[in-house]
Amino acid sequence: AQSVAQPEDQVNVAEGNPLTVKCTYSVSGNPYLFWYVQYPNRGLQFLLKYITGDNLVKGSYGFEAEFNKSQTSFHLKKPSALVSDSALYFCAVRDDVEYGNKLVFGAGTILRVKS
Amino acid sequence: EPEVTQTPSHQVTQMGQEVILRCVPISNHLYFYWYRQILGQKVEFLVSFYNNEISEKSEIFDDQFSVERPDGSNFTLKIRSTKLEDSAMYFCASSPDRAPNSPLHFGNGTRLTVT
Numbered sequence: 001a002q003s004v005a006q007p008e009d010q011v012n013v014a015e016g017n018p019l020t021v022k023c024t025y026s027v028s029g030n031p032y033l034f035w036y037v038q039y040p041n042r043g044l045q046f047l048l049k050y051i052t053g054d055n056l057v058k059g060s061y062g063f064e065a066e067f068n069k070s071q072t073s074f075h076l077k078k079p080s081a082l083v084s085d086s087a088l089y090f091c092a093v094r095d096d097v098e099y100g101n102k103l104v105f106g107a108g109t110i111l112r113v114k115s
Numbered sequence: 116e117p118e119v120t121q122t123p124s125h126q127v128t129q130m131g132q133e134v135i136l137r138c139v140p141i142s143n144h145l146y147f148y149w150y151r152q153i154l155g156q157k158v159e160f161l162v163s164f165y166n167n168e169i170s171e172k173s174e175i176f177d178d179q180f181s182v183e184r185p186d187g188s189n190f191t192l193k194i195r196s197t198k199l200e201d202s203a204m205y206f207c208a209s210s211p212d213r214a215p216n217s218p219l220h221f222g223n224g225t226r227l228t229v230t
Contacts, residue, residue, distance in 0.1 A: 030215075032215040032216050034218055036221075041223075042223050042224075043119075043206055043221035043222050043223040043224050044158065044206065044208075044219075044221040045221070046218040046219070046220065049216055049218055050216075051216070088155065090158060094215050096215045101146060101163055101165075101170060101171065101210075101213055101215075102148065102160045102163050102171055103160070103219055104160065105150075105157060105158040105159075105160075106157075107156070107157045108155075108156070108157065108158070
């Protein structure tokens with residue numbers, strides 16, 4: 001079965017510094033990977049998805065994610081963090097072999113950006 | 116931009132009572148989902164629905180739960196006899212098709228409090 005690990009409960013960065021939120025995955029077949037962001041008392045907003053062949057994917061709000069097949073990782077990155085980026089971030093995966101069309105989410109990582 | 120809408124935003128009910136959570140998916144989407152999130156923690160898959168039947172369900176989705184698409188626009192989750200541990204945020208989501216790279220679009224959720 002597919003699974004996702006987000007090894008950090010919380011990531012703290014200073015405004016203007018680069019940020020990385022880590023994600024590793026496990027699937028039987030080909031991975032379909034996504035990042036979502038959740039602000040307090042809101043639903044999950046889609047940020048970006050992995051596109052086959054593009055190891056660096058660009059998404060909303062200046063975020064990007066780096067896919068690494070050998071390390072089974074899909075880390076979320078941003079070159080310069082904003083205080084408004086502070087939120088809960090979820091990595092999610094879908095497996096095209098065990099594909100029951102659901103997304104499986106990681107436990108989430110709280111990002112705190114301090115001014 | 117089209118949105119998934121959920122009502123009510125907050126539902127308080129007594130243990131043992133039935134509740135119905137309502138969702139209006141994005142109009143041209145074909146796949147519908149319910150997820151839940153307990154206390155801002157992990158987002159857990161409950162059920163997926165396509166062509167008027169359940170595609171997949173998790174272990175959480177036991178006989179106390181049911182889903183229905185009563186008309187062309189609404190998608191409901193019913194909990195027949197609520198338990199304290201059903202207290203959570205319930206998110207509805209939809210996607211346009213079965214393609215594995217299609218992201219899910221989430222509503223803002225219904226906070227269910229069982230007392």
